[in-house]
Amino acid sequence: MPETTPNILSIAGSDPSGGAGIQADLKSIAACGGYGMAALTALTAQNTHGVTGVHLPPADFVTAQLDAVAADVRVDAVKIGMLANVETIEAVGAWLAAQRTGSGPAVVLDPVMVATSGDRLTDDDAVAALRYLLSHADLVTPNLPELAVLLDTEPAATWADALEQAQRLATQADLLVLAKGGHLAGHDDGAAGGRCPDALVGPDGVVLELDDERVATTNTHGTGCSLSSAMATLYARFGDWPTALRAAKGWLTQALRDADSLDVGTGHGPVNHLGQLWDGRSVPDPRADLAHWWELIGDLRARIDGVWFVKELADGSLARADFEHYLAQDSIYLRTYSKVLSKAAQLAPTLAEQQFWAKSASECLEMELGLHEARLAEAEARGETPAGPDGAPASPETRSYLNHLLSAAAVGSYPVVAAAVLPCYWLYQDIGTRLAAANRPDHPYADWLGLYSSPEFDAATRQAIDITQRLARQAPPAEREAMLDAYLESSRQEMDFFAQRRP
């Protein structure tokens, strides 16, 4: 990792069966790319069925642990879990107050009150103290019953209620609330097909909502601990809460999917924190996530929809001469693009990928032929003869796009070539869907618009995305950056290509 590994301190209780508490925190921090530390607030006697005993160190010994760490180690983020009584909460509060003068660590508070098993982990009279501790946190991650206790109300029965309660708490305490859907109807019943939403909510409302699948497993012990430590770690790495949530949620959902491959206890077992690393999947990194790449070009995509050519093509007002110019340039583009796809085929490590790129390269040439014929027909309709397939000169925009692709093919690695050719699939498919929707029987370019959307092209786009996604996840950081650069540059070139004017 080129970035400095963040130091994450968990202030929490111990679960000797390893699924929750500091054991879950340390595994989650490691899985998400942080260096984990732990100051113990409580020892529990606990397994996957429940808690049979709690032993608390004196509050001043909690402080002693925290002071020892802070005297020596830079702490980038703090995750707070089980705080069993008022004395411990006050000790942690006082320590946080001292740390948070100036640029102190980010603080995630998981207001643990009751374990999944139903056992109480916090004294009744500690709730008021926990409310006070909110003033030392940046993010609080209550489950639905805990959210209700903090607000002194009934637990939310619907997701809409949960969001409303989260906003109320965010306003009262002036911090971000992570509303969690784990306890909505269906929780822990192993039912498949449901959703498990989570949302970051601030005083002004929802900042980010993620509606992921509910994994059909009863092994959910420690999900709250794991999510909050993942959030602390990923925030320390990436510096913003929505990015941290996207990465944390993706990682946790996969850890839940992998949970049943562990064999730990006969009750609610733990999630598989490290399974993704064992499988060679890297630590969560939104910079390797193609959904994130797609969002990065959100503005550009909106701008492409507003480009004169795309608007006039959609509404049918595009002049024939402009259309023919586009066909000519696209035909030049496709001939070289096909060569770059052939380069991807040459570099592909597997037969399946080699076949995919080679087939795409050949389909480009077929499409080029189709375009050339369309140009001939267009010109003939106007009583002209267009230049032959090798005759039309490339416009500056076409040349610029092709130069970028050719340099990727000349000096780029296989992942970089894949990233460079991707926008031509993805943006074309995206725009094509909207253009095809604008089609009507009397549209002057009806035949042409029909070509824009085809199930085969959708499938090829999906495959190009999947290949590039796998390569981005596996790439070392420098190569991943080169992939992203190539992808962003191709996206800009797509935009310029659409926007070019006939000379």
Ligand SMILES: Nc1ncnc2c1ncn2[C@@H]1O[C@H](COP(=O)(O)OP(=O)(O)OP(=O)(O)O)[C@@H](O)[C@H]1O
């Ligand atoms: N079956 C599931 N499938 C997918 N995600 C889940 C599932 N159960 C819980 N989660 C997720 O786990 C995280 C913790 O949610 P939950 O609401 O269960 O918190 P919690 O009660 O604090 O956790 P714990 O189970 O540790 O008590 C959330 O991101 C939630 O969406």
Ligand SMILES: Cc1ncc(COP(=O)(O)O)c(N)n1
């Ligand atoms: C030491 C400790 N801390 C927190 C929890 C809550 O986790 P869960 O709600 O998943 O049981 C726990 N069970 N034990």
